Amino acid sequence: MNKPAFRWILRLMKEMNTEIACIKLGNVHVIPVTSPEIGCEFLKKQDAIFASRPLTMASEHLSRGYLSVATAPWGDRWKRMRRVMAYEVLGPARLKWLVNKRVEEADNLVRYLYNQCRSSRDGDGAVVNVRVAARQYSGNVIRKMMFNQRYFGIGRNDGGPGVEEQEHVEGIFTELSVLYAFCVSDYMPGLRWLDLDGHEKIVKKAIKVVNKYHEPIIDERIKKWRSGADGRVRKEPEDLLDILISVQDTDGKPLLTPEEIKAEAAELMFTTVDNPSNAVEWAMAEMLNQPEVLKKAVEELDSVVGRERLVQESDFHRLNYIKACVREAFRLHPVAPFNVPHMSTADSTVAGYFIPKGSHVILSRIGLGRNPKVWDDPLRFNPERHLMDGSAEVDLGERDLRFISFSTGRRGCIGAPLGSAMTVMLLARLLQGFTWSVPEGESMIDLTESTHDLFLAKPLCANASPRMPSHLYPKI
Ligand code: HEM
Numbered sequence: 001m002n003k004p005a006f007r008w009i010l011r012l013m014k015e016m017n018t019e020i021a022c023i024k025l026g027n028v029h030v031i032p033v034t035s036p037e038i039g040c041e042f043l044k045k046q047d048a049i050f051a052s053r054p055l056t057m058a059s060e061h062l063s064r065g066y067l068s069v070a071t072a073p074w075g076d077r078w079k080r081m082r083r084v085m086a087y088e089v090l091g092p093a094r095l096k097w098l099v100n101k102r103v104e105e106a107d108n109l110v111r112y113l114y115n116q117c118r119s120s121r122d123g124d125g126a127v128v129n130v131r132v133a134a135r136q137y138s139g140n141v142i143r144k145m146m147f148n149q150r151y152f153g154i155g156r157n158d159g160g161p162g163v164e165e166q167e168h169v170e171g172i173f174t175e176l177s178v179l180y181a182f183c184v185s186d187y188m189p190g191l192r193w194l195d196l197d198g199h200e201k202i203v204k205k206a207i208k209v210v211n212k213y214h215e216p217i218i219d220e221r222i223k224k225w226r227s228g229a230d231g232r233v234r235k236e237p238e239d240l241l242d243i244l245i246s247v248q249d250t251d252g253k254p255l256l257t258p259e260e261i262k263a264e265a266a267e268l269m270f271t272t273v274d275n276p277s278n279a280v281e282w283a284m285a286e287m288l289n290q291p292e293v294l295k296k297a298v299e300e301l302d303s304v305v306g307r308e309r310l311v312q313e314s315d316f317h318r319l320n321y322i323k324a325c326v327r328e329a330f331r332l333h334p335v336a337p338f339n340v341p342h343m344s345t346a347d348s349t350v351a352g353y354f355i356p357k358g359s360h361v362i363l364s365r366i367g368l369g370r371n372p373k374v375w376d377d378p379l380r381f382n383p384e385r386h387l388m389d390g391s392a393e394v395d396l397g398e399r400d401l402r403f404i405s406f407s408t409g410r411r412g413c414i415g416a417p418l419g420s421a422m423t424v425m426l427l428a429r430l431l432q433g434f435t436w437s438v439p440e441g442e443s444m445i446d447l448t449e450s451t452h453d454l455f456l457a458k459p460l461c462a463n464a465s466p467r468m469p470s471h472l473y474p475k476i
Pocket of ligand 1: 069070071082085090268271272275276339340341404405406407408410411412413414415416418419420423
């Protein structure tokens with residue numbers, strides 16, 4: 001009744017002045033945590049006990065019955081899928097192999113915004129919707145890497161999303177909004193048929209939309225690889241879907257079934273689109289309100305990359321300030337209130353508390369990232385706090401769990417290198433390609449957080465005008 005659940009859980013913990021709690025929801029002990037030390041006890045010291053995932057209504061639907069890595073409970077299937085994903089699909093060599101596809105989409109982002117500026121009344125600057133640009137860039141990158149295509153339909157000449165891509169990305173965000181969202185029947189399974197909070201209806205509808213785009217492509221491609229339906233058997237992989245289809249076991253047989261391929265393809269979409277776009281939308285909003293931060297980031301780009309070419313992934317190791325801005329956005333503005341839940345597979349004692357087998361441990365991403373015992377002036381967007389050691393290269397990971405970016409341990413994110421590359425590229429290209437300002441008539445960007453989730457309450461719209469020589473803006 002008291003929605004959203006994450007707000008009352010955090011309020012309760014604050015009132016009780018505790019960094020760990022136990023809330024009995026139906027039959028389940030839910031353990032929220034806001035302290036890095038206790039978080040590390042769960043995910044590092046006793047990781048083996050807490051490396052499972054709860055079985056929930058939405059994760060079951062989204063993964064076709066827990067066939068994908070992120071949703072699978074601890075066990076052989078998870079181990080097999082995780083190995084395939086970590087080494088075959090998302091390993092360093094594979095990411096290198098697909099770098100051109102990512103660059104194409106980074107170029108397309110710049111082109112899309114440039115076209116908006118050019119078609120404005122004065123032909124120079126325009127108020128652009130950063131949320132749409134950021135979400136579509138993320139969607140484009142993973143569609144290109146997965147299916148080797150940006151558009152499901154005929155697309156658009158200006159580089160923007162067609163109706164199909166809008167629907168696709170919207171479907172993904174809807175699915176994510178109900179994934180691990182305290183659905184009543186996850187704690188009282190007997191009530192599932194009533195769908196009291198309506199989550200099941202929402203998730204089924206959204207899955208239908210996403211599947212409508214994925215399934216025909218995947219079915220067709222499997223035919224090409226496995227039966228040579230068009231007279232030729234496909235042999236050379238061109239994208240991640242080809243990899244998922246062609247990975248083999250030691251006997252040379254396909255390692256993944258069609259259902260597993262579909263579940264994994266969908267999961268790669270969910271895990272890729274939300275974090276980068278949310279972090280960059282927030283970073284841009286915060287930076288627009290602190291022009292000195294914005295200026296420093298642009299100066300770094302000018303000094304490292306210059307104005308004669310667009311920023312590339314090979315520049316990232318020298319873009320510490322930009323990375324500090326991204327890290328700060330992950331800390332202060334996580335995309336979700338809690339880390340993906342971990343479930344314990346045995347009784348244990350953590351931080352002196354007995355934790356029964358089957359408990360759901362949820363590390364609070366806000367509780368950690370905004371913890372005043374850990375962070376000075378925690379609500380201030382201050383990238384400098386990540387540059388204390390001037391010589392060290394800034395990493396977006398946070399293994400000590402002082403905030404959650406990619407988490408840690410057995411269930412830690414396996415897409416960290418890709419997620420980092422996408423997020424840094426998104427922010428760097430926006431800042432390098434355009435001069436940004438608060439739209440006319442507004443004095444500041446409104447940084448109000450949505451009440452029911454952690455997105456900006458209103459999508460960020462800001463004034464952009466091109467700042468690089470015109471020949472650098474991609475034309476096709
Ligand atoms: C900036 C981008 C990203 C962020 C911040 C992020 C963050 C996370 C977090 C917090 C978890 C949960 C870890 C835990 O349970 O303790 C996770 C899990 C996971 N992430 Fe990411 N992620 C990002 C991008 C990606 C990408 C691009 C992929 C793949 C294409 C990916 C694939 C996964 C998978 C498969 C898991 C589940 C691992 C498991 O349960 O064994 N992530 N991620």
